[in-house]
Amino acid sequence: MDIGGTEGQDRKVPTHEVTYVQLRNMVLTGGLAPGQAVTIQGLIKELNAGMTPVREAIRRLTAEGALTLHGNRRVSVPRLTATLLDQIAFARLTVEPKIAELAAPRLSGETIERLVEIDAGIDPAIRRGDIPAYLTGNHLFHFTLYEASGAQVLVEIAQSLWLRFGPSLRVVAARYSEGRLPDRHLDALEAARAGDGRALARAIEADIAQGVDMVRQALQAGEV
Incomplete structure (x- = not known):
């Protein structure tokens, strides 16, 4: 659920x-x-x-x-350590791009439209300072995509990893009160429309890496 x-x-x-x-x-x-x-x-x-x-x-x-x-x-909620972050990052960068690649040929036009709709609500949430709405939208974008893969075991692993990583995004998101919080959702949507599994995997990999880097910076600054 x-x-x-x-x-x-x-x-x-x-x-x-x-x-x-x-x-x-x-x-x-x-x-x-x-x-x-x-x-x-x-x-x-x-x-x-x-x-x-x-x-x-x-x-x-x-x-x-x-x-x-x-x-x-x-x-x-446990605080992240540098060691734990490295482990979570490795696991996410291994599992989630593969899920996205598997999802690409299974994405319907309706699902892609839903992804576009979800992403359209993310930036306004940041601008109005609604961090829970941003985090909800970001999670929903990824897992609407992932659920299309049919790879339920991998999706469950990804869910577990998000439970460990997601709370720290709250700190990162709080830094942005206007504009777009950096992500690669637009690249992912372009690849999804083209049905290009490898490009979609690369977009998700870049999106994850970007988020990990921002959390790592927050961790080093003692903010997480």
Whole structure:
């Protein structure tokens, strides 16, 4: 179930799954900043959920490396280290361009139009200082593309990597109040329209590398 997705409209989604997605989205969209500790009771109130589904969501996200559970009934998003960033970057640069290449021949005109629509909403979000909307749009752009690949195992790996990397983009995005936050989405869209898998893989690789470099700079400056 992706951010902003429609899953659950055709069937009843179990409460524990709804709670998991809500908490996962808080991590991905900057609702929980790296190093920010929150209480389990606070999450129960924030998510309007019971103790059991919140604990289950925390358990799953802890297993995925997205949260750290502390002994004082608090959880936090782990801070990135230079070593961890290098590992995540290597994994993302290996997995995600391949997913994009696999997606290229499977992209329908409708999916490409959806990608264009998503990307059109990203820059206005930055200009109005709506960081959660930017992070949501950026995630949705990538995973709308990735889901077209049919490579579900690789997509799940990418999701796990984004849970570890995504929160640090909040710091980077906060630097931009006008103009376009640097990305390679336009290059990706051009390649998608042409059905050029290798060009699409290169665009996604460049997009990831650019984001990693910006996070690395923020990390070196002590901002993350």
